[in-house]
Amino acid sequence: MTEAMLFYPMALVAIGGALGMIASRNPVHGAMYLVLSFFGIASVYVLLAAELIAALQIIVYAGAIMVLFVFVIMLLNLNEDDLERPRLTPGTIFGGAAALAFWMISFMVFSDLPDQTMPTELPEGFGQVASVGRLIFGPFIVPFESTSILLLVAMVGAIVVAKPRI
Amino acid sequence: MPKYSSADILGLAPALVLIVGALTLLLLEVFQESEKRGYQAWFTAIVAAIASLVALPMLDGEAHRILLTQDGLFFAVADRFGGAMAIVVAAGLALSALTAGAFLGARKAERGEFYALAMFAASGMVLLAQATDLLMIFVALEIMSISTYALAAYLRRGMRTTEAAFKYFILGAFSTALYIYGVALVYGATGGQTGLQQVAEAASEGSLLLMAGVAFVAAGFFFKVAAAPFHMWTPDVYEGAPTPVTAFMAAGVKAAAFAALFRVFTVAFGSEDVALHGWMNVVVVLAILTMVVGNLLAIPQRSVKRLLAYSSIAHAGYLMAAIAAAANPEVRAAAGEGLLYYLATYTFAGIGAFAVVAALERQGAEGPLMWDLDRFAGLARVRPALAMAMGLFLLSLAGIPPTAGFMGKLLIFRAAVDAKLYGLVIFGVLTSLVGVYYYLRVVVYMYMREREPSVGELPAPRLAMGVALALAAIGTLILGIVPGFFGEIARASTLALGG
């Protein structure tokens, strides 16, 4: 009951934000729409019993990444001339068609699933920080530690690339 | 909770060695004065050598599942396949690093970060080859990719470099998204599994959901290995990136991606239903397409670098043939042997060829003229050894005996014939004939044309480059003339993969 009542509006927010991102000519507006979409998505995550991920979604995505985006947009200081005008080219047509086709196909796939009902009962602490943490620092230790390398690489890479001179 | 043991550390040793090497360089860089960076390339090569040394124990013995949990979860494995790939990757790293040492040295652009990123990338590649979980593969793939994005953009003053990095990045991110979405679908289809073996157990029959997942995972991999039609970034990126990076990308990235692709497709998606009646036909078609496109489009190129880029696409096509053959469980071992052998040969010959391009690259000019065929004209007179080495690499790439490339092709075509993919093989040999044409064109320029003064001076020869070329040449010859040695390793490693 509550799940449905929350899900559909939030889904709408997520989709709407995403579409808004596509539709807005100004990238800053786009970024804002995207943040909106992320909030919607995070809410759905909560519905999916993934509180930690929902929190991370807000913190990392809406908080860090999008700020970074906006920061970059501001840094680059684009003016009105740089705003693109929507055009119809073979590329856009094919691209849009591909996206649409994909979505259609996905319907086919998902409707084919044998078990459509979500379990109502979930294990204790499912999606909670503690249990996810135990998982990540336990069995997932190898990929997790690799992620640390990944982040280090990203840092070094970003510095190398963004430094003004070599 | 997994139990730790020293074997787990030893199993990850090659990657760890590379990471430690990278960190060491980063630390040293802080205290570095600009003129004294010549050692960095050698250091990297030595680290690579150590990494391959510590990978040696993996070559004989049982596969060790790293940090195996009670649930049977494990994310990486120390097996022969991983060990062999680690050695190939380390060889690629060492050769590219030495090439880069000469290349960057000549451009006064040596920085520790470069080699550190290269080593990080290599560690990603090693992990990729050892990874046994779709998520672990995802992470390793990203370590490798993000390092190479940065490496591609390394000489950012050049317009082309940033463009190349940009293209690589955008499309790479796109392919990552495809891949991870595919993993998510597989996860769903298997009732919440991402480990390769668990996936295999849960999904011996191809449900729609699973096949959709496979499709996206495959698309992600096809991008990384530059299989047509996911190849279009390759020529641009390879041309724009600094040449040593290109070499590293062409050999290392591709090798690691193919290793992971092979492991995923044979272990996780290797059941008859999913493989033989599932992805095989698509891979066959893509292999043919890749061979055709790569070889065909290399023909009109005048820039040798771009030519080699297209040729690397073509080689991806041959490797795809091995993947296609691996769909058949009976020939999986042979296909893996061919794949591994081919990767090794391409590592030497491909990097060698790009290294020669790097050695000849015209400084101070922008545009395709930097690597124009005219730069190669009369090379045999001016630098006979360089020309001979290039000739050797090209012959190997063309698959002409007694170079390594021939043995690689032989093994791959053998596997394809075993799998009864005759059309694929015939396409393979015919397109490799086309390949011979453009490789020969370079030889023609080197040996049969006179040098025009207008193409500019050649850069001075450098020791690191010489060593890199010599090593690559020796590797190319040894793999061609004494194939048994590495062939046995390749065979044993893929047999153990559970074909």
Next chain:
Amino acid sequence: MGAAFQNLLSVVTFLPLVAAFVVLLAPEGRVSRGIAFWTSVAVFLLSLGLLWQFDPSSNAQFQLEVNVPWFESAGIGYHIGIDGVSLLLILLTTFLMPIVIASATTTIEHRQKEFAVAALVLETAMLGAFIALDMVLFYVFWELMLVPMFLIIGVWGSENRVYAAVKFFLYTMVGSLLMLVAILYMYWLTGEQGEARSFDYYAFLALEIAPQVQAWLFAGFALAFAVKVPMFPLHTWLPDAHVQAPAPGSVILAGVLLKMGTYGFYRFAFPFFPEATFEYRTLLVALSVIGIVYGSLMCLAQRDMKKLIAYSSVAHLGFVMLGLLAFTTAGVTGAVYQMLNHGVATGALFLLVGMLYERRHSREIADYGGLAKVVPAFAAIWLVVTLASIGLPGTNGFVGEFLILSGSFVSKIPGGKVWAGAAATGVILGAVYMLWLYQRMWQGKVVHEENRSLRDLTFREWGIVGPLVALIFVMGLFPSPFLGIARPSIERWVAQLEKANPALAGDPVPSNPVGERALRVEAVTGPRGAVPAVADPDSKPRAIDPQQLQQGKVRITDVVRPQVR
């Protein structure tokens, strides 16, 4: 030394390669030339040692075999061995190489060191192809040949050399690659039919292949070899390659490389796929005969002498193919002999062309004329070689052509008489174009002033062509020592094919029952006046036993040579 002696075959094969490395490191000029030349001489002498080790009367299919694993897990072995035919071709190769390298001293004008390297590598590749009994090993050598030849044409050739070199490379590679596919398929079959998968010659030979499959595999092999031969209509690389190659390159190309194709048919294609061979023999015979006539007609239209000789090679190799396809002892013997002949005669022609080119820098026939007056010795040698090329009796060419034509005339090829008859017109046309060439170049008046001051053959040039000219006569008059080497192998080969299809292969019986009887008598008593049951029919007949004469075992002659003088 002992080991070297035991592995003489390998030593002969790889010595040039070793020398190539040495030459690579040696300084340009006299030293590197000297190393190359003396190595090739040494290789020739060593290959004479092979002659000594080889036992023609042995029943083994191959001799001096070495079979050690090379790439064991893939079933590839270093398996080598020779039979009489390959021995002859090896000798031809090692004999031609010193000549080629010596001639390069003047005909090759730059980068002589590199030329020597290429030539030596090429020698190893060619020898290797003749000894290989493992399909991958063979393929390795087969393809390896392309590279040095490509360089020789492309680096030292004439104006259009790059085109010719690339064409040569690609053209000959098309077929080879398809052959590789066929080899791989057969390799797979060895796994299906045997215990272990193997690329070994014997394993391939033992395969039982369904006829439809054979057709495909045979096509793969035949294409590779037919391009190399070259058979009509796959010949168009040859004129370009020959014309553009430097003289020594043309000599190798004509002398040895073209034989690779026919050798391939002999060694691999026919024995592997007997059914397919018989199925498509008529086609191949037709192409050979067309090649003969067509090649000859091409010669009539040429203005460039090298092109003319190149097309004449098409015709000559057509003869060789026809002889092989006869599947009679005579035909195959002739084919093998014609391979040698063509190597010697056409090789000599190309050498002479090279010497002329060196003097005059033109290949146009029209630029010459009346030279016999100026350079008589040159003209005389040219004439001798011309005569060998058109198969005048007494020269080697005759023996080969005669054996081929007679062998195919009496063979079991459907319509063999007609094909042989059509092929025999090549004998006429050969005379037409070769003598016309001779007339246009050497006879008549000297029309170009610059030709009046040409130099006749120098001492060194005599040394280069002399051995070839001598060989022309020796091989023409005393073919038995040469044929004796190959004869048992050829007989085995023919018998093998005859077993596969007795109706289409094997030596003929005379049509006339009377003749058959006569032949049977011959077989028992040997020919007129010879001792019964001569092991080697090519050996000189020995004196007669008077007792047998009395018993009437020996046939009619009015006077026979008495045993004791």
Next chain:
Amino acid sequence: MEWLSAMNPAEGLQDALRWIVLFPLFGAAVNGLLGKRLGRANVHLVACGAVFASFVISAIALYTVSFGDVSRITDQWWRWFSIGNVPVEMSLTIDRLSAVMMCVVTGVGFLIHIFSTEYMSHDEGYWRYFAYLNLFVAAMSLLVLGSNLLVMFVGWEGVGLASYLLIGFWYTDDAKAFAGRKAFVVNRVGDFGFLLGIFTLVGLFGTIEFEQLKALSASITPDTVLEAGIFSGWTLGAAITMACLFLFLGATGKSAQLPLYVWLPDAMAGPTPVSALIHAATMVTAGVYMVARLSFLYAWSPTAMATVAVVGALTAIFAALMAYAQNDIKKVLAYSTVSQLGFMFIGVGVGAWWAAIYHLVTHAFFKACLFLGSGSVMHAMRDETDIRLFGGLRKEMWHTWATFGISTIAITGVLPLSGFFSKDAILHGAHANPNLFFPWVPTFTYAIGLVAALSTSFYMWRMFNLTFHGERRGMLEHRAHEGGNAMVGPLWVLAGLAVGSLVWGLPLSGGARFENFLKPVFRAADENIARMTALGAQKLGVPVPPPPAHDFAAMLPGYLIALVVALIGFGIAWYLYLGPGKDIPAKIAQGAPALYRAFANKFYVDEFYQAVIVAPLSATARFLWRVVDAFAIDKLVVNGSAVLTGWIAQLFRYFQDGNVQRYAVVMAVSAVVILWIFLG
């Protein structure tokens, strides 16, 4: 002669036979390699000495086989090679037939060598000349002595080579070089037939040895249908006919018969002694010799025999007609040679083997003499050959006139010189030998033979008269003079032989001497003919015709007719060229210009060949090269595929337009397509 028989000549000669070949061969080698340095006298010594040595051995051999215990001597030299299991021996054999041939070859050859020493005294290439000449003798010896078809073929081609070299001796003249080449090529056409003939015999009998073939031929039944081998389904007779016809094609080449005679007139480009030796006396008779050698086979094939006879007859008349209007002294002799060779083929074609060989021998003498005589004239007249410029040379060159005259009498068949007997023996054979299978052949050949004989008489006398009689018509200021002893000597010897050889042909009771002499050689052939005739008679249901009589009485009518014919020819020639009808030839030429031109231009046969064979051949060659080879195969298919690949590459290249989003679209669409495929 005691010592000869004491040393057992047969045994001693076995190894000596090879020296008949080797002496001249060494002579050729020495002169060819060292001649330039040897000096003239030494070259002459070597060349003449070598031939003389051969002659001596040949003479001893002739004596041995004629009067000794053995009829045949064989020299097994070495085994050359084997055709499969058919061995090819390099072995020489001499019997009466080949002994006679050898003596003619070496004897006449020796005389011509002697003649040449003077004739060629002004030529700087004399050493080359003698080397070639010796080479010729060696090759001819091999041809004659060969004990099997292949050794014969070696000589056969060898003489062709020598002929080629000698015709083109003055090679700086393109026409002469061309003539040499033409001779070689036309001969090769014949050799092609010869080869196929050999192959046929190999396939049929499995042997190429004459003696074995002869032995086998005794037991032949021509209408046996063969079951095995390449001729299965054929009758044996048909196969033999095929072999014989192929071999005869070879003979038409070498012996200048229709349709391959065309090279011989052109061959006159060589030095005149060469024409005497090669193109008159010896080489051109090789075909006749070959047919005679294989007479036992031809005997089994009435078709082949008839073909030989008819071709011989047609050639005889055709060549004679062409000789009518020739003004070149050597050309007249050349056509005359062709014509006489035709006679010889009539002889072998009708089974008058000995007559053909006899005519061959006598012809060798008088024709050599005629040629040498013409050489002598040319030598005296600054190498001029046009008889219209001569006239009245009798006064200046008596020896030449006399010997030329004797030989002309001989060739025209006037009693009692040798030519009369030999020619008449052939004509007698032609009409007297019965032919069951082709009944018209005897009449036909006889009639044609008579006309040809008449023509011979006419044109020979025409030439003789124009050259030696009447008044000088050209080169008035030039004073001819007789050559030296080296030239005159051989002329007289040959003239003497032309006269003397009549003794062998005298129609004695029991047949002519020569006939009896050769009987052992042709016994097998005669027996085979008898068998064949018997078979034919059985089949046709007619009685076996009796063998023709050839004693003097039987031959007398023929003699008379022949004599009359010869005299008519002489009469016409006298009337038209010396007598009152001097202006009639010119009138004929004016009155019927087309006819005259046809005669003068040799009936346009050369032009015909040029238009029908040579020109189309070279046009075809050019077409094939330009259109098929260079364009269709090479440009269209070979390079075309490469170019096409290049075009496609260029086309596809532009899809790679550098726009990253385009790439992404391609990737995305592909991904979706793959997804679609995966989902089935």
Next chain:
Amino acid sequence: MGSVPLAHYLALGSALFAVGFAALLVRRNALVVFMGVELMLNAANMTFLAFSRAHQTMSGQAAAFFVIAVAAAEAAVGLAIMIALVRNRNTLNVDEVDTLKY
């Protein structure tokens, strides 16, 4: 009513993926293109979490965690590359970044 079927969650995920897809393919601004990628990653996360809950396995949540980490890393390097690009080209229009071609 009440509980939402799994397919709807998945459809939401695929919808987000499709929109991200479209953004990537249609928009010219490099940053918006990149945002499309981010959206696609989120779609993957949505799918992971949906399945995670459906199958009651938490490894899907771990996966989502890694995806977020990767997204962050990509964003760092990606944005750095764009900065470098703008420095060089002074544009973020992907259409104008096409000097490397053919």
